[in-house]
């Protein structure tokens with residue numbers, strides 16, 4: 026790292042990775058993979074996402090492991106970011122992954138059974 | 147003429163698309179008709195968020211929030227509220243209504259609303275294995291600013307001005323501590339990140355290490371630049387394998403980009419970071435024991451002074467900061483001390499992360515501005531106590547802290563107020579205790595822990611903690627007297643005042659604070675020989691009430707066969723044989739088994 030400009034360049038290029046701007050930036054799936062998430066079963070959830078996205082060639086979907094957001098009692102937590110809309114799913118299992126992909130990511134309809142509002146007001 | 151009411155009509159594009167525009171016309175019409183137009187000011191405002199509930203109309207001075215307003219509602223608002231002063235209840239936005247509405251995202255739920263994220267700003271939002279995501283969130287810009295635009299002295303002044311205090315428990319002002327090390331000349335200095343996190347039940351540091359490891363590296367480097375150190379260590383317990391993995395990867399990526407290494411940002415500042423693994427001993431979180439452990443010695447504390455800032459690792463000036471403290475630093479450097487000072491209270495700036503656990507609905511990590519009340523944390527964020535039980539106390543500070551009783555829940559969370567209440571901030575453990583818990587038993591839990599974790603170097607701690615635990619066991623078994631309680635208190639005070647390090651000095655705190663607030667509960671154990679919480683086995687008896695339906699389940703599950711009775715008849719427990727395991731109570735389908 027030679028200068029602040031180098032850093033800014035990386036920053037500007039990486040912006041896309043963390044924000045969703047415009048319709049064509051795709052869909053971002055965040056899976057909570059801290060110790061609390063992993064012990065609640067986030068690994069098979071993550072693997073399932075990768076597996077299906079790969080199998081079905083869902084090109085505009087990126088899956089990202091992230092840390093803990095503090096809601097450790099209702100892990101595994103999965104967040105789906107589409108445009109500027111964010112949906113938080115909790116207690117996601119492998120069946121839930123299938124439904125989220127089919128109904129939400131492909132079908133465009135939030136899967137009510139797993140949304141955080143079911144567990145927290 | 148002075149308007150007596152202001153009506154704000156939300157005119158964000160979302161609301162306009164739902165018909166906010168005609169709302170204004172409706173208001174004009176009805177206010178004119180009622181001849182109060184000149185008394186009311188109509189304002190078109192921008193979006194207030196929460197567009198799901200729009201269009202909004204807000205009426206001041208009361209600040210009444212009307213939601214999902216349609217043109218047909220305006221007549222009623224004008225006639226009832228503005229003309230007669232009666233709020234139209236049925237149109238008021240009711241937060242509770244969201245229960246039936248869709249609540250989709252985390253930041254909409256109550257758990258999140260009173261929180262404020264600084265230390266955990268990136269946790270759960272960026273990929274901790276990808277340095278670019280951290281950089282995208284302005285990562286390493288605080289370091290850049292410090293190295294390029296500020297002298298070490300200015301960095302220290304900025305930290306001091308921000309008011310950040312150590313989050314590892316002591317609450318010592320970080321900038322002031324850095325100043326000590328800065329002023330101690332030496333050919334070599336060190337900075338250490340304390341990621342030992344030994345307080346049972348606390349896991350906020352782990353969450354930060356796993357979710358945002360680069361913030362720790364950046365914080366450590368800023369500290370290094372400030373005091374003149376070129377080497378940093380992260381002391382993390384081996385029981386945190388995921389955190390270690392993330393840290394290793396983060397260090398590797400930062401080295402690849404030249405963010406760790408020589409001549410960072412083209413300046414003459416060079417820095418290296420190494421990880422040191424601890425075996426998971428509570429005492430190794432104490433700074434002098436931690437230093438001994440890194441040096442390859444047995445993890446035992448030593449007398450202070452000299453403080454590590456004067457004589458630390460390998461005898462050189464050393465700064466030790468907690469994980470959460472370090473996570474705050476890049477944000478402070480980048481946004482400035484003044485920005486940080488806007489959150490929190492006068493002497494307690496910023497936020498604190500707590501591990502909320504025990505008898506609480508929403509267990510988890512919460513980050514709140516300092517000065518938030520305990521009640522807000524427990525009820526608004528934590529969702530209260532499960533099963534409609536009453537709250538007895540909140541334990542903060544883990545094995546070094548104390549219990550704060552229900553009547554003090556409205557105190558703001560600050561380093562000083564918690565100490566005044568007989569507890570302490572500690573590293574952030576917060577255990578909620580309900581009415582079915584026994585304070586003697588909880589003391590036993592913590593003392594059991596400190597007996598195990600005492601390093602054994604000084605006698606008050608080594609022997610004292612053991613003796614205190616023995617006394618607690620005597621009280622719990624019903625063999626104690628009032629004198630036992632007095633002796634326990636005397637010993638606790640002695641251990642507190644004469645132990646070598648913070649472990650022993652704080653080990654009696656749970657006992658002292660519980661004796662202070664719940665002495666009657668201790669006395670019940672020795673005088674009435676009862677355990678009010680129904681926990682201490684020697685003092686409780688199981689009985690079957692006539693609610694019994696004779697299902698025989700209890701008898702079948704009793705491990706010592708001490709329950710007799712035939713099918714459809716009231717069962718009884720043979721008290722002389724009962725081992726009080728509670729198995730019968732757990733299986734009874736009609737809650738017929740009680741403890742007395």
Ligand SMILES: Cc1cc2nc3c(=O)[nH]c(=O)nc-3n(C[C@H](O)[C@H](O)[C@H](O)COP(=O)(O)O)c2cc1C
Nearest residue numbers: 312313314340343344431432433467468471648649
């Ligand atoms: C017995 C004992 C255990 C401690 N454990 C920790 C710990 O796990 N993590 C921590 O950061 N500080 C711990 N501390 C406090 C450290 O000694 C030290 O004050 C702290 O790391 C300083 O960092 P700060 O100024 O950023 O809070 C412990 C202290 C004692 C006496």
